[in-house]
Amino acid sequence: MTLRIRWSAAVALVATLATAALAAPPAVAAPDPPSRRGDSAFVVRDGSRLSLAGRPFRFAGPNMYWLGLDENVGGTDPADPPAVDHPTYFRIRDGLTTAKRMGATVVRAHTLGVSTGNPRSLEPALGEFNPAAFDRIDYAVAEAGRLGLRLVVPLTDNWQYYHGGRYDFLRWLGLSTDDDGALFYTDPAARAAFKAYVRALLTHVNRYTGKAYPDDPTIMAWELGNELNGMTAGWVDDLAGHVKTLAPRQLVAAGSQHGTDPAVLGSPYVDISDSHYYPPTAAGIAADAAAATAAGKVYLAGEFGSGQATDELLDQVAANPDVSGALFWSLFGHHDHSGFVPHGDGFTVHYPGDTPAMREAVAALTRFAGTMAGHPAPAVIGDRPLLTAVDADYGITTLRWRGTAGAAGYLVQRRGAGGAWATVSGARPLRADDAPWFDLATPAGPVSYRVVAVDATGAAVAVSPPVRTDRASDQVVDPLEDWFVSAGHSDSLRRTPTTGGVLVAPARGRSGELRYRRDGLTAATVTVASTGRPRAVVEVSADGTTGWRPTRPRIDRTGPGRYALTVTGLRDVRGMRVVWRPDARFAVASVALTARSDSVTDTVPGAFALTAPAPDATGVSRLAALDWSAAPGAAYYSLTVSEHADLSAPLVAVSGLRTPGLTPTTAWPAGATLHVRVTATNGYGSTVTDAAFTTRADLPGVVVDDFDTYPSDAELAATYPRNTGGDPITATLAPPGEGSGHSMRLSWTPGASGYAGVIRTLPAAQDWRGTTGLRMWVEPGADGQQLTVQFVASGFYWEKTLTFAGTGARVVEVPFADFAPPPWATPGPLDLGAVTQVSLYPGGATGPASLRLDSLGAYAS
Secondary structure (H helix, E strand, O other), X not given: OOOOOOHHHOOOOOOOOOOOOOOOOOOOOOOOOOOOHHHHOOEEEEOOEXXXXXXXXXXXXXXXXXXXXXXOOOOOOOOOOOOOEOOOHHHHHHHHHHHHHOOOOEEEOHHHXXXXXXXXXXXXXXXXXXXXXXXXXXXXXXXXXXXXXXXEEEOXXXXXXXXXXXXXHHHHOOOOOHHHHOXXXXXXXXXXXXXXXXXXXXXXXXXXXOOEHHHOOOEEEEEOOEOOOOOOHHHHHHHHHHHHHHOOOOEEEXXXXXXOOHHHHOOOOOOEEEEEEOOOOHHHXXXXXXXXXXXXXXXXXXXXXXXXXXXXXXXXXXXXXOEEEEEEEOEOOEOOOOOEOOOOOOOOEOOOOOOXXXXXXXXXXXXXXXXXXXXXXXXXXXXXXXXXXXXXXXXXEEEEEEOOOOOOEEEEEEEEOOOOOEEOOOOOOEOHHHOOEEEOOOOOOOEEEEEEEEOOOOOEEEEOOOEEEOOOEEEEEEXXXXXXXXXXXXXXXXXXXXXXXXXXXXXXXXXXXXXXXXXXXXXXXXXXXXXXXXXXXXXXXXXXXOXXXXXXXXEEEEEOOEEEEEEOOOOOOOEEEEEEOOOOOEEEEEEEEEEEOOOOOOOOOOOOOEEEOOOOOOOEOOOOOEEEOOOOOOOEEEEEEEOOOOOOOOOEEEEEEOOOEEOOOOOOOOOOEEEEEEEEEEOOEEEEEEEEEEEOOOOOEEEEEOOOOOOOHHHHHHHOOEOOOOOOEEEEEEOOOOOOOOEEEEEEOOOOOOOOOEEEEEEEEEOOOOOOXXXXXXXXXXXXXXXXXXXXXXXXXXXXXXXXXXXXXXXXXXXXHHOEOOOOOXXXXXXXXXXXXXXXXXXXXXXXXXXXXXXXXXXXX
């Protein structure tokens, strides 16, 4: 149907926008009145301890590296591959509010300070600064201050990530990056370039607060860099002294990748020694904390892996007075359109948690933050939940919504004409990523829906604006945080953040337009902010591109400075646009569109069939995906898979599938006949198809991936994303190497990073106990190629580098006894009971290269 939007690309309605003077610079909500003397005070160092307004200050919180420049935006369409862009105002506000709800008092945020070498960075090229890049940094600092959060801001990075780092300065100056980039610390030109960058950052005045960064107590500490290896004592003293000169009331932090750094401990200008842990151990933290405090420094565990966050560990950390703070890696908030911002590094945290394991970790981290702060986490709530899209799917209404920071779950409520609101989503609250949600009992007549955010007790804490709809209409609403919903806009348009969304308008005295294109448009409502009756022009077009003609919208005042412009009864219309004349004095807050659904029927779904594996097929991969032809008129599908013909004791029992297919998260049983039932359902009934297939008998062990189930290169690349800190590398499908189906080809180009690799986070932890090692089919592309195989078991990293002679295909078996912790990782026991991640790093080439892999798994002797 025309307005159906994929779950990751749903759009949201801005609920409440404060009226703003359109000629004034953008402004965030006014800070809450200070509740403690410390709200406007600087955190100060007292020897190896911190204090705030005369009281001891200890803290916990998250790393939120993306606040200034985000690698997870996804471009214009949120379903696109992740792209680098500035995060939306909503993401910043929602993420920081989530941190506050988890009890955080301090947040560490790399891209508020590390921003070089990218076209959207503060310093895209040497000596060239981008003032526009300060906007999101300013907004994040202002929002953190409003929430009473303090910030630790690194100034550069040891690694070559998308947001830049120390190697940028070497490349800009034509200096060698050899010897782990040692010239960054010793070359006078590199030092001068970095100091110029630091000066440009630290002398900036925040457009939202009016304060220069050094005058803002929200910024607790400037960190010389993230995990800087190879620092010299002279460099540390020079740079730390430089920061102290520019920001005398703020603290200076520094630390290398592991342990404590002698140059940091010996510097009279450094206040905080920062150490990182993957995975964290109480003994390791205690040892580094003792070393730092013995040298008179404040100790901070600046990063620790969230997967190991347990009460047992964190209670020991909190009980250690040498630990002033500890910050987990890493927190992400709600997606702008539906669900949460995804990130695949294996340490992603969403509140209140996507899985039972994450929920346990979130609870432990929240308790830990309360212990460190001396008071429980506040029950703060972010923006109202927002119904993002309401679709009519063959007699069943589906809803998508944007979640609310601090909410534990959501209830969907429905109301008929003249009736009362009733919860229709069941007694158990839904999660933010449970969308799309199907109303299996959709009434025949017009109804209204709303989403209620609830806390852990089930009490309502926030309610979305209602949306009225029927079985024949689709609705979508644009909150204007990005341009995904719109079809186009003039370059003159600018966003102004407010307390609950954004306002969009051209600069004063300029004209502009905002366009939308949808098949079968029947109505539109444009909500605007204006100091008087708005002089807005709303036009429609038959093709959405040409022949625009004006309409006469009904204008209703909906609140102080707020108006709704509504056009109804549209026919043969595919486009709508809002036009600003140069003398216009209004801003658009949201746009809601209604269109005829193309998913209308009055019969049950049509016939369909399982297409892969073929019915009665044998020798099928244990990781085979299931596909079936689309059933005409189906709103959704249900799937049951069992080793029994009566479908008892099912291996899979899932409902609400939007597309005809499912990829398993665990391997099918080996050498088993599996019975499959797929049910297509709409508002008028169901149609069923049954089939069976038999899996192949594999070697004893655990299958990690045989690469046979991916329908496209894009799906494979999404499962094996590139390590963005490394050189360019791509994963593509290739002919089978062992068995049938596909193999995976890794193609890479060696460059300045010195490594390239892909990372697969397993959909569910695998148990490799009882196996002997890793087995794989490999075909090198050249003699002397290498492959480093890395996995994460029970939180600890293990790896082995293989070197291949010749280009012939071969099966390689690597005993686990040959694996060792990488030099940068914290050593630990080899516990194969919970393997969560497998990474592949090819190398040994001097130019563009490739190799193929197949049948990757843990083998048993």
